[in-house]
Amino acid sequence: ILNVEQSPQSLHVQEGDSTNFTCSFPSSNFYALHWYRWETAKSPEALFVMTLNGDEKKKGRISATLNTKEGYSYLYIKGSQPEDSATYLCAFNPSNDYKLSFGAGTTVTVRA
Amino acid sequence: EAGVVQSPRYKIIEKKQPVAFWCNPISGHNTLYWYLQNLGQGPELLIRYENEEAVDDSQLPKDRFSAERLKGVDSTLKIQPAELGDSAVYLCASSGRTVAYNEQFFGPGTRLTVL
Secondary structure, eight states: OOOOEEEOSEEEEETTOOEEEEEEOOSSSOSEEEEEEEOTTSOOEEEEEEOSTTOEEEETTEEEEEETTTTEEEEEESSOOGGGOEEEEEEEEOSSSSOOEEOOOEEEEEEO | OOOOEEEOSEEEEOTTOOEEEEEEOOTTOOEEEEEEEOTTSOOEEEEEEETTEEEEOTTSOTTTEEEEOTTSSOEEEEESSOOGGGOEEEEEEEEOTTOGGGOOEEOOOEEEEEO
16 A cells, blocks of 8 residues: 555635645656545546646646655645635556555635 | 446445445446545545456455446445444546546445444
């Protein structure tokens, strides 16, 4: 079982503020890092697949960066809105197979 | 395109009772996964199917858990008898041969409460 850690476990953000949180994973082998957004009562939704060191990906107000050498990925939310309230999961894939190791998630609550 | 469908969404049972969860993957996805998510933890793989074959069931507690995917499409996960510690969210996911980087597509999960 690979150690994938997400921090913080939860955070509260005022509407309009920006925030970011971290996913840490073992840096010895790397194939891909997945970010999912999981809103209450819905299915986890794939946000990004990060594959190369230095990758930066953006989807609307949400962006992610990747550092495979030091073993971390950041997820940023710019100008948070109430609809950004969700649990954000990262899943680490060290090799080209099906085994994903998930972090416990960061739960974001955006206050209006 | 319809996503992964799971039912029921919520289930409350008493300990020692049996329970079953159903999953319908995305059309054309040959790989199906069942995950268990305990409170405060990330999802953990229970079993993976390639078509109708269970190719990785190493994490499935076989004394009380069973799963099937008889025609290589829908799948059922069963617990008999349920224990208090089985209270969790059970997620189903699927992926296809043309999906890049082993991306998996998830259903909404079944939240099980064992009293």
